[in-house]
Amino acid sequence: MYDLLVRGGQVVREGGVETADLGVVEGRIVEIAPELTGGAREEIDARGLHVFPGAVDIHVHFNEPGRTEWEGIDTGSRALAAGGGTVFADMPLNSAPPVIDAATLDAKRQVAEGQSYTDFALWGGLTSGNLAWLPDLAEAGAVGFKAFMSNSGLAEFTSPDDLTLYEGMKVARELDRIVALHAENDSITGGLAVRIRAEGGSSCADYLRSRPAIAEVEAVGRALLLAEETGAKIHLVHLSTGRAVALAAEARARGVDVSIETCPHYLSFTGEDMERLGAVLKCAPPLRPQREVDALWSAICEGLIDTIGSDHSPSSLDLKTGEDFFSIWGGIAGVQSTLSVLLTEGRERGLSLPDIARLCARTPAERFGLAGKGRLDPGADADLALVALDTEWVHTQDDLHTRWKFSPYVGRTFRGQVRRTLLRGQTVYQDGHFPHPPQGRFLRPAPIPQEETA
Numbered sequence: 380m381y382d383l384l385v386r387g388g389q390v391v392r393e394g395g396v397e398t399a400d401l402g403v404v405e406g407r408i409v410e411i412a413p414e415l416t417g418g419a420r421e422e423i424d425a426r427g428l429h430v431f432p433g434a435v436d437i438h439v440h441f442n443e444p445g446r447t448e449w450e451g452i453d454t455g456s457r458a459l460a461a462g463g464g465t466v467f468a469d470m471p472l473n474s475a476p477p478v479i480d481a482a483t484l485d486a487k488r489q490v491a492e493g494q495s496y497t498d499f500a501l502w503g504g505l506t507s508g509n510l511a512w513l514p515d516l517a518e519a520g521a522v523g524f525k526a527f528m529s530n531s532g533l534a535e536f537t538s539p540d541d542l543t544l545y546e547g548m549k550v551a552r553e554l555d556r557i558v559a560l561h562a563e564n565d566s567i568t569g570g571l572a573v574r575i576r577a578e579g580g581s582s583c584a585d586y587l588r589s590r591p592a593i594a595e596v597e598a599v600g601r602a603l604l605l606a607e608e609t610g611a612k613i614h615l616v617h618l619s620t621g622r623a624v625a626l627a628a629e630a631r632a633r634g635v636d637v638s639i640e641t642c643p644h645y646l647s648f649t650g651e652d653m654e655r656l657g658a659v660l661k662c663a664p665p666l667r668p669q670r671e672v673d674a675l676w677s678a679i680c681e682g683l684i685d686t687i688g689s690d691h692s693p694s695s696l697d698l699k700t701g702e703d704f705f706s707i708w709g710g711i712a713g714v715q716s717t718l719s720v721l722l723t724e725g726r727e728r729g730l731s732l733p734d735i736a737r738l739c740a741r742t743p744a745e746r747f748g749l750a751g752k753g754r755l756d757p758g759a760d761a762d763l764a765l766v767a768l769d770t771e772w773v774h775t776q777d778d779l780h781t782r783w784k785f786s787p788y789v790g791r792t793f794r795g796q797v798r799r800t801l802l803r804g805q806t807v808y809q810d811g812h813f814p815h816p817p818q819g820r821f822l823r824p825a826p827i828p829q830e831e832t833a
């Protein structure tokens with residue numbers, strides 16, 4: 380007797396796609412096989428649909444507590460679930476206070492429990508002043524430590540200097556926690572911004588000039604050297620250039636324990652789009668020329684990129700408007716669209732469905748020790764996204780479940796539509812609705828598996 384049988388879907392697993400039933404007991408997958416016999420309390424007819432593992436978005440800013448007017452756990456996790464996601468890891472900023480010690484982590488955990496429609500993990504910060512608090516943060520369950528190598532845009536979330544980063548990596552290594560890096564050289568980006576603004580520059584093109592690719596490539600190189608020296612595990616968030624990815628992949632090949640993330644917006648838009656569409660596409664690192672978009676897709680197809688995170692980082696609408704592009708809030712609202720981008724353009728570029736499941740679910744879950752997440756296997760949590768793979772649809776503002784109905788993907792035609800999302804066997808999202816109260820749980824990372832050295 381099962382609690383749930385998901386019947387006849389095309390089940391997307393590591394080895395391929397097969398028509399099968401999924402049997403679920405107490406929130407876990409217990410069997411996957413064609414035509415399972417035996418009764419079930421609930422049956423879902425998944426014929427004609429693809430069954431993906433729920434997406435694991437390791438990079439979001441839901442900004443609660445403290446800046447809930449920008450997003451919030453309730454709206455952010457709804458949007459994630461509507462996009463086929465079942466787990467997020469929230470960044471230590473832009474919530475206020477930022478998560479830099481155990482007390483601030485516990486406070487965020489408390490507001491998220493009872494409000495989140497998906498399971499969640501929490502990042503702690505590695506800032507200029509909190510090295511001594513990292514052990515307590517790890518103890519409290521931080522999934523890793525996030526550091527900015529450039530200015531974070533928020534005075535209360537300071538960047539460590541190179542010495543602090545070096546020492547922070549040593550501490551993180553002792554604690555077996557991953558250090559995530561926003562890798563842009565602050566002296567280059569900050570210095571150029573000051574000079575360009577002093578000359579009266581305030582346009583999008585001026586902003587683009589202030590954050591050249593070399594700022595990312597240099598910071599990535601430095602982060603890799605520090606990781607190699609300290610033996611720390613690092614995760615490079617939102618890489619935007621082919622050169623930075625290549626540098627990290629080379630380092631990984633010689634044994635540096637690094638994982639590489641990019642985001643859907645670097646795969647979907649160019650700097651020219653940013654100039655055309657304006658603030659909705661402002662982010663850091665900035666959007667790049669088409670050749671970088673192509674280079675990132677090639678890197679994905681070659682298996683060099685490990686994870687896709689949304690870097691969903693919205694603000695209230697007033698901060699996304701204004702004449703001076705430098706002072707507009709930097710951050711893109713995309714948490715609902717990650718799978719759609721991969722299912723549409725990823726498939727056109729030659730990615731298989733198991734590739735998409737690996738990038739969006741399996742690897743992020745494994746890398747960050749989120750046990751039972753990210754895969755469809757007996758023993759795993761029944762976190763599922765049911766997708767109508769060949770349905771073409773135009774994304775409208777009304778589809779958005781985020782707090783602000785503001786996304787660069789509005790108006791885009793996608794192929795592949797999430798119809799239903801299940802968390803531990805319970806439907807959390809179905810055709811625009813959320814049928815049950817939020818049940819999301821806090822996930823504490825398991826010990827991180829050792830990378831096989833190439």
Ligand SMILES: NC(=O)NC(NC(N)=O)C(=O)[O-]
Pocket residue numbers: 440472473531532533561617661662663664690692709710711
């Ligand atoms: N404070 C932020 O949320 N910053 C984020 N903003 C972006 N990416 O534009 C980020 O991840 O760097």
Ligand SMILES: [Zn+2]
Pocket residue numbers: 561616617663664
């Ligand atoms: Zn960042």
Ligand SMILES: [Zn+2]
Pocket residue numbers: 438439440470690691692
């Ligand atoms: Zn971010």
